[in-house]
Amino acid sequence: MSTTSLIWIVVVVAALLAVAIVAGVALSRRRRISLTETERDEVEKPAKGYQAGGAITFNAPTAPPRSAAPPEPVETTAPEPAAPRVVEPEAAEPPVAEPPVAEPVEHPVAERTEVDGQPGVGDDASVPRDSVKRGFVEVDLPEEASEIDEIEPTAGRLERLRGRLSRSRSTFGQGLLGLLGAGDLDEDSWTDVEDTLLMADLGSAITDQVVAALREQIATRGVRTPDDARALLRDVLVDALHPEMDRVVHALPHSAGPHGVKPAVLLVVGVNGVGKTTTTGKLARVLVADGRTVLLGAADTFRAAAADQLETWGSRVGASTVRGAEGADPASVAFEAVKQGVNAGVDTVLIDTAGRLHTKTGLMDELGKVKRVVEKQAEVDEVLLVLDATTGQNGLTQARVFAEVVDVTGIVLTKLDGTAKGGIVFQVQRELGVPVKLVGLGEGADHLAPFEPQAFVDALLN
Numbered sequence: 513m514s515t516t517s518l519i520w521i522v523v524v525v526a527a528l529l530a531v532a533i534v535a536g537v538a539l540s541r542r543r544r545i546s547l548t549e550t551e552r553d554e555v556e557k558p559a560k561g562y563q564a565g566g567a568i569t570f571n572a573p574t575a576p577p578r579s580a581a582p583p584e585p586v587e588t589t590a591p592e593p594a595a596p597r598v599v600e601p602e603a604a605e606p607p608v609a610e611p612p613v614a615e616p617v618e619h620p621v622a623e624r625t626e627v628d629g630q631p632g633v634g635d636d637a638s639v640p641r642d643s644v645k646r647g648f649v650e651v652d653l654p655e656e657a658s659e660i661d662e663i664e665p666t667a668g669r670l671e672r673l674r675g676r677l678s679r680s681r682s683t684f685g686q687g688l689l690g691l692l693g694a695g696d697l698d699e700d701s702w703t704d705v706e707d708t709l710l711m712a713d714l715g716s717a718i719t720d721q722v723v724a725a726l727r728e729q730i731a732t733r734g735v736r737t738p739d740d741a742r743a744l745l746r747d748v749l750v751d752a753l754h755p756e757m758d759r760v761v762h763a764l765p766h767s768a769g770p771h772g773v774k775p776a777v778l779l780v781v782g783v784n785g786v787g788k789t790t791t792t793g794k795l796a797r798v799l800v801a802d803g804r805t806v807l808l809g810a811a812d813t814f815r816a817a818a819a820d821q822l823e824t825w826g827s828r829v830g831a832s833t834v835r836g837a838e839g840a841d842p843a844s845v846a847f848e849a850v851k852q853g854v855n856a857g858v859d860t861v862l863i864d865t866a867g868r869l870h871t872k873t874g875l876m877d878e879l880g881k882v883k884r885v886v887e888k889q890a891e892v893d894e895v896l897l898v899l900d901a902t903t904g905q906n907g908l909t910q911a912r913v914f915a916e917v918v919d920v921t922g923i924v925l926t927k928l929d930g931t932a933k934g935g936i937v938f939q940v941q942r943e944l945g946v947p948v949k950l951v952g953l954g955e956g957a958d959h960l961a962p963f964e965p966q967a968f969v970d971a972l973l974n
């Protein structure tokens with residue numbers, strides 16, 4: 513090749529190179545023109561390091577592409593421990609197109625999807641960007657916030673709660689049926705009948721009365737079959753429970769007079785722990801279930817928790833509660849409750865009182881005052897004495913004291929589900945001459961039943 517040809521080749525190659533360089537520079541300039549001011553700023557801004565937020569997953573080295581199927585549970589798809597720049601606070605400014613980073617949501621610790629070894633910054637820091645997003649976290653709401661309860665119908669409750677008397681049934685009813693159903697009774701058998709009645713807390717007077725009635729009727733009616741024995745025993749026991757007594761709970765409002773309709777007022781009395789507050793709450797439920805409006809008065813001011821307890825019962829059935837400060841005068845709380853009940857036109861005001869009094873004089877003073885003060889505004893229609901059936905003779909002693917202090921109009925016998933001594937029902941009526949109107953058969957909200965002698969005896973014998 514000649515020298516001239518060589519020179520031409522060099523010149524052409526040099527010219528081509530020059531054209532290529534000029535074209536490359538022009539092209540790169542044109543690309544930059546499409547950038548916005550902000551984008552430019554972004555590009556030109558020096559890297560500031562890691563910032564918590566969506567950008568972290570976007571930049572994660574092992575994050576699957578957006579179109580990929582949702583990852584398996586976090587344990588298996590979590591990214592490798594974060595790259596060093598991830599932990600630099602400002603290295604990864606979120607791209608302009610990304611939505612603003614929301615405040616991290618507070619989730620219960622147990623709900624966190626964190627993986628060991630992952631950075632604990634922000635709630636989503638350890639979760640791959642394409643993980644299925646968590647929805648609302650289910651939490652248990654406090655009881656107060658629950659909706660108003662559905663209340664079991666009151667009719668036929670004693671029959672439905674029959675099983676709750678099972679302990680009384682096995683020792684009392686079944687024992688007696690076994691003895692009487694055996695046919696002709698000798699004196700030893702009659703002694704066993706007596707013992708069974710005494711052990712069931714019928715007391716000696718009622719035991720004597722029942723045994724005498726059984727002896728007499730066996731002689732006149734004759735008992736040949738277990739069914740005869742059952743029928744006889746049923747008649748005698750029902751009779752001993754005085755089915756003629758008035759067991760209506762006087763809880764309906766007084767008819768309109770010159771001052772309009774006045775609510776019925778019920779005082780619930782008894783020593784502490786017998787179940788006064790629980791009974792007041794259960795009674796409110798029964799009334800509300802029967803379509804009545806109820807207002808509760810928390811006059812047990814000795815124990816703040818008692819007022820809280822009553823308020824909870826009230827809120828569960830939609831009844832308001834009037835309460836005072838701890839240690840406030842119970843009479844003033846009772847007065848206020850009745851006043852508000854009258855003003856609001858409710859059907860019934862139920863007042864839970866305190867039984868925490870050491871002397872009879874103190875008890876007399878307090879209950880007397882509560883009653884007097886309430887009577888300035890409305891008649892007291894019922895004084896329900898609550899007695900704990902499991903306390904046996906002790907309950908009877910309490911009953912006597914209360915009966916001296918206030919005119920008890922009805923007895924509520926609680927915790928009959930927890931005793932084999934259902935016979936206390938017989939004794940307490942005899943002692944006070946007032947009927948058992950209601951029985952408590954458990955801690956459940958609907959475990960309060962009207963007392964019906966026939967149904968009670970049937971529950972004991974069947």
Ligand SMILES: Nc1nc2c(ncn2[C@@H]2O[C@H](COP(=O)(O)OP(=O)(O)OP(=O)(O)O)[C@@H](O)[C@H]2O)c(=O)[nH]1
Pocket residue numbers: 782783784785786787788789790791812815818866867868926927928929930951952953954955959
């Ligand atoms: N098994 C059973 N437990 C009951 C019954 N009635 C009430 N109780 C329980 O007896 C305990 C005492 O009940 P409360 O209603 O707090 O008694 P109280 O008389 O108001 O007591 P103080 O407020 O301390 O005066 C609670 O644990 C009740 O759940 C019942 O019929 N059966």
